[in-house]
Structure formats: structure tokens, C-alpha cells
Amino acid sequence: MRKIGFEISNQDVDEQNETGDAELTQLESSENWTNGLCAFFLEASCGFCTIYGLFAAIRDFVRSLL
DSSP, X not given: OEEEEOOOXXXXXXXXXXXXXXXXXXXXXXXXXXXXHHHHHHHXXXXXXXXXXXXXXHHHHHHHHO
16 A cells, blocks of 8 residues: 655654555456446437437427428
């Protein structure tokens, strides 16, 4: 563990409230970036279809009025 921050000389060095602890994390393997990719594209495409469908409905409603 590495300590990040600064220590105030008037206080105990053992207190961890004054200095933050940062743990070194391992880089994830190259296969992990594909986890959840299908769900992301499904959610993005559903969002696109919702927005485009709303646009098309408003467009058709305005065309029907004219």
C-alpha cells in the first residue's frame, strides 16, 4: 500500500484519517472489456429507437394537422 497525502507534524503518524491509502490495482485482462458489451448495445439501441419513435410520432402528428 502506498500513502497519498501529507502528514501534519502535530498529530500522530498512525492516524489514517489524515493520509489516504491507495491500493495498487492490477489491470484487468484484455477479455474483461467485452463483459457487458451486449447489454450496452441493447440498451443504446433501445434508447435510440425510443427517441426516434418519439420523433417520428411527433412528425407524423404535425403532418396530419397540415
